[in-house]
Each structure stands twice: as C-alpha cells, then as structure tokens.
Amino acid sequence: MSSKAASSEMHLNHALSHADVDADPKTHEIIERHSKYTLTTYGRPPVVFTHGKGSYLYDIGHREYLDFTAGIAVNALGHSDPEVSRVLFDQSKQVVHLSNLYYNVPAGELAEQLIESTRNSGFFPASKVFFSNSGTEANEGALKFARKVAKVTADSEEAGLKKHGVVSFKNGFHGRSMGALSATPNPKYQKPFLPLVPGFVHAPFNDVDAVDSYVNEDTCAVIVEPIQGEGGINVASEAFLKKLRSRCDEVGAVLIYDEIQCGLGRTGKLWAHQHFSEDCVPDILTMAKPLANGIPIGAIMINDRVAEKIVIGDHGTTFGGNPLACAVASSVFRRINTPEFLNTVEQNGAHFRQQLESIESPLISGVRSKGMILGLQFTVDPAPLVALARERGLLIITAANNTVRLVPALNISKAEIDRGVEILKEAVVAFEDRTMSVNV
Numbered sequence: 001m002s003s004k005a006a007s008s009e010m011h012l013n014h015a016l017s018h019a020d021v022d023a024d025p026k027t028h029e030i031i032e033r034h035s036k037y038t039l040t041t042y043g044r045p046p047v048v049f050t051h052g053k054g055s056y057l058y059d060i061g062h063r064e065y066l067d068f069t070a071g072i073a074v075n076a077l078g079h080s081d082p083e084v085s086r087v088l089f090d091q092s093k094q095v096v097h098l099s100n101l102y103y104n105v106p107a108g109e110l111a112e113q114l115i116e117s118t119r120n121s122g123f124f125p126a127s128k129v130f131f132s133n134s135g136t137e138a139n140e141g142a143l144k145f146a147r148k149v150a151k152v153t154a155d156s157e158e159a160g161l162k163k164h165g166v167v168s169f170k171n172g173f174h175g176r177s178m179g180a181l182s183a184t185p186n187p188k189y190q191k192p193f194l195p196l197v198p199g200f201v202h203a204p205f206n207d208v209d210a211v212d213s214y215v216n217e218d219t220c221a222v223i224v225e226p227i228q229g230e231g232g233i234n235v236a237s238e239a240f241l242k243k244l245r246s247r248c249d250e251v252g253a254v255l256i257y258d259e260i261q262c263g264l265g266r267t268g269k270l271w272a273h274q275h276f277s278e279d280c281v282p283d284i285l286t287m288a289k290p291l292a293n294g295i296p297i298g299a300i301m302i303n304d305r306v307a308e309k310i311v312i313g314d315h316g317t318t319f320g321g322n323p324l325a326c327a328v329a330s331s332v333f334r335r336i337n338t339p340e341f342l343n344t345v346e347q348n349g350a351h352f353r354q355q356l357e358s359i360e361s362p363l364i365s366g367v368r369s370k371g372m373i374l375g376l377q378f379t380v381d382p383a384p385l386v387a388l389a390r391e392r393g394l395l396i397i398t399a400a401n402n403t404v405r406l407v408p409a410l411n412i413s414k415a416e417i418d419r420g421v422e423i424l425k426e427a428v429v430a431f432e433d434r435t436m437s438v439n440v
C-alpha cells in the first residue's frame with residue numbers, strides 16, 4: 001500500500017465508531033503482556049473485553065459491541081446473567097468440587113432433568129448421562145463408549161477388535177483431542193498431528209447413497225452433527241439421518257449425534273434432531289457449549305443399549321459433574337427448556353433470517369438457518385468482514401466454505417437483531433468496496 005493510500009485508510013478508520021486505531025492505550029499493554037507469556041494458537045484482534053451484559057460486550061475503553069457470537073454459541077442467556085451469577089455464588093458457598101468418588105446433589109438433579117426432558121419432548125429414549133468438562137471430552141467419551149459396545153457385543157475378542165471403525169463427515173467438527181480430531185476431517189487441524197487414531201473414515205455429508213459403502217460391519221460408530229456449525233451451517237436432511245439410523249442398526253454400530261453447537265434450544269427445539277422423525281434418533285447425544293452459559297461442562301447422554309455395556313472403571317474424569325457447573329447448568333437448562341423460551345427462539349430466528357435475506361449484495365448468495373443458528377453464504381472468503389463489522393461495533397464469526405456464522409444469545413431481542421443487521425449491512429458495503437477495488 002502506498003503511504004498516501006495508507007494515510008487515507010487511517011483517516012477513514014478514525015471515522016469508525018470502534019476503530020482499532022482508537023483503542024484505549026491500555027489495550028496494547030495488556031496484549032503485549034499476554035503475548036509474552038501465553039502460547040499463541042489464535043489470531044486475535046486488538047481489543048480487550050472487560051465485561052458484558054446481555055447481548056453486549058464492553059472493551060477496556062468502554063466501547064460497546066453487539067455480540068452475535070455469544071462466545072461461539074455458549075452464552076445462551078447472554079453475558080452476566082443475574083440468575084446465573086446468583087446460582088454460581090450460592091453453590092460456591094456450599095461446595096465447588098468433590099471429585100467423582102462421591103455423590104453430589106446438583107449432578108443428580110441435572111441428569112434427571114436432561115433425561116426426563118429429552119424423553120418427554122422427543123423420541124430419543126435417553127436413559128443415562130455422563131458429565132464431562134467440554135464438548136471435545138464428551139465426544140471422546142462417546143467414541144470410547146461405542147468401541148466398548150462393539151467389544152461387548154462381538155462374538156469373539158478378535159471380532160471385537162476388528163469392529164473399531166468410526167465414520168464421520170466432511171465439514172464436520174468434533175474437537176481437537178486425538179479421537180475427536182480424527183473425526184474432524186479438516187486438513188488444517190489434522191495435518192500437523194498425523195498419524196491420527198486408526199479406523200476413522202470420512203464420508204460426504206447428506207449423501208444418502210454413499211452411506212452403505214462407508215458404514216459397514218467393521219464400523220462401531222457413526223458421529224454426525226444434525227446441523228454442522230463450524231462446517232458452514234449445513235442442515236442434515238431427514239433422508240440422510242434416517243439412512244444413518246437404519247444402516248447403523250443393520251451393521252450394529254452406534255449412532256452419535258454431536259449437538260454441542262446445535263442442541264439445547266438453539267434451533268427452537270430442545271434438540272436439533274427433534275426437527276426430524278422417530279426414525280432419526282441417536283444412541284448417544286453429546287452436548288456442551290450453552291449448558292451452563294459459559295461455565296465449562298459437557299455431557300454424554302446414552303440409551304439403554306449403550307448404558308448396559310459400560311461398567312465401573314470404564315471412563316472417568318476429575319472435574320466432570322462437579323456441583324458448581326451442574327448447579328448452574330440445572331438452572332440454565334430449566335430456563336431454556338420451556339415452550340415459551342423455545343418458541344421465542346424459533347420466532348426471533350425466523351425474524352433474523354428475514355433480516356439477513358434483506359441484505360442485498362453481489363457477494364452474498366444465500367442464507368441457511370434453523371432457529372438461532374444462521375449462516376450467511378458469501379461468494380468470496382468473508383474473513384475481512386469480521387474486522388469491518390467489529391470496527392463498527394458488531395461481533396461476528398466465520399465458518400467453513402465462505403460462510404459468516406451468526407450464533408447470538410438465545411434471548412437476544414428483535415430490536416438487537418435489527419440493530420446488528422443494520423451494522424452488518426454497512427460492513428458488507430465496505431467489504432464490497434474493498435473487494436471490488438482489489439479486483440479492479
């Protein structure tokens with residue numbers, strides 16, 4: 001860039017409400033200290049957030065940002081929710097951690113809520129829960145359970161060992177530990193860590209005809225997101241999930257639904273798979289992100305067929321199921337899982353979609369959504385749009401395949417959605433200007 005162009009870009013940036021160049025000077029001190037001592041595995045913008053309220057975050061210079069990311073689909077009830085704070089405080093005065101050597105009250109209550117609500121609201125005959133600390137760990141445990149089921153049901157030790165295959169899908173995301181990563185077929189994530197866990201194959205998503213060739217007698221598990229989040233908000237078809245269910249039954253494999261991003265009310269139903277028929281139920285469902293509104297927790301919910309095969313000593317965790325996270329999760333779950341709350345998610349999600357559809361741009365080719373998980377499809381890489389929106393006071397994230405991902409708090413208001421989309425429109429115009437001028 002010429003010095004004249006650089007100075008005019010600088011001048012332009014100053015005109016923006018949340019320009020990076022206008023950040024409070026303390027921002028740079030904090031970033032410098034952070035970078036000196038913290039391993040850099042994320043590219044971060046020059047902003048330091050100090051607090052939040054509802055769907056807003058505030059930086060150290062007191063600038064307000066509308067948050068369409070909610071900590072990547074985590075803060076379902078928004079930031080600094082008073083009831084979450086109260087439960088956190090009250091439980092912390094009782095007991096924070098015990099280990100899994102002892103029973104605690106909140107974990108039992110939460111497990112009962114999850115099982116009973118799942119059984120009452122859909123077709124999945126969930127029977128038991130195992131608590132973890134994150135989504136990755138929930139998937140890791142689910143894959144272990146599937147391997148154990150295969151071993152226990154096989155005719156011989158040799159046959160049990162042979163039946164260790166796991167099928168996952170292109171554009172799927174299941175986490176970064178070795179098992180979860182092996183199920184996440186993104187070369188960017190996998191390549192530096194090869195070789196991965198043996199037995200994992202990756203099939204095309206939503207391709208009904210391909211299922212038979214990938215899922216066979218050696219398969220112990222099929223893991224799939226009913227709506228792919230990181231992969232670009234791709235909704236599974238009924239025919240695809242039905243086929244996975246029937247093929248898993250044919251070959252004796254366990255069907256795992258990863259609802260870590262799309263579950264727990266995000267689509268306007270308790271679980272994303274509840275948008276599909278009785279023939280589309282899983283054997284295992286994993287959840288995490290919004291369960292305790294930001295306090296780390298995950299869970300593996302399983303049916304009897306799986307539960308019967310898992311015995312004392314098969315799996316474990318120090319922190320999983322701790323009373324603090326479970327007490328918060330129990331309260332969060334009670335608030336999300338009401339017909340009124342879920343209806344509002346559905347209605348506001350439909351409104352959000354309409355608003356996104358009203359953005360006219362040659363760079364946008366469509367919108368995909370289910371409730372409050374929305375993807376705006378671009379014809380080019382929309383990565384620069386993230387900064388263009390942030391410097392105008394709006395936080396957004398991208399997903400794979402040129403998608404902008406919108407996963408706000410589930411209790412975001414229509415007025416906040418409208419305000420955010422107005423900012424997004426301005427950012428898209430700036431993105432067009434930039435993209436067109438580069439292409440000239």
Ligand SMILES: Cc1ncc(COP(=O)(O)O)c(C=O)c1O
Pocket residue numbers: 072134135136137139173174175176225229230258259260261262288289
């Ligand atoms: C669908 C899905 N599965 C698994 C994970 C991993 O969860 P965590 O980051 O809590 O380990 C994520 C995280 O983005 C996810 O979106």
